Amino acid sequence: MSVDDSGPTFVRGNDRLNRLLAKPEIAAGVAEVEAEAREMDRIYAENLAMIRRAGDLTQVEVAERLGVGQAVVSRLEHRSDMLLSTLASYLHATGAQQPRIVVLLNGMEVELDLDQFREPKPA
Secondary structure (H helix, E strand, O other): OEEEOOEEEOOOHHHHHHHHHOOHHHHHHHHHHHHHHHHHHHHHHHHHHHHHHHOOOOHHHHHHHHOOOHHHHHHHHHOOOOOHHHHHHHHHHOOOOOOEEEEEEOOEEEEEEHHHHOOOOOO
16 A cells, blocks of 8 residues: 555555566576475375375275365365364374374473364264
8 A cells, every 4th residue: 555645545566576576586586485385285295195095095085084075185185284183183084093293392302192182073
């Protein structure tokens, strides 16, 4: 938004973005970040699918255990962000036992038990 004699006016951000992207060094930097994000998404999706395959399960079988359709499992495996409760339910559906996240903090391992985040099964 900008202000002139007639008051505030809307300024399209797309125009400014397009001018910046016209600069080769900026466009190259953006392309690099986008490529890195796509690779991280691919690795993330592959890791979830790898867990499912380790349980010798198909997406359809995991979907049945979760009470959803196969397309939902496919979307979960390709999501870039997920709630801990959703991750815990997915892991449980694959047969994973004692799912947890372990981080190193100030030289100490801190463990987060994902079972505490599982969504309760509908009655």
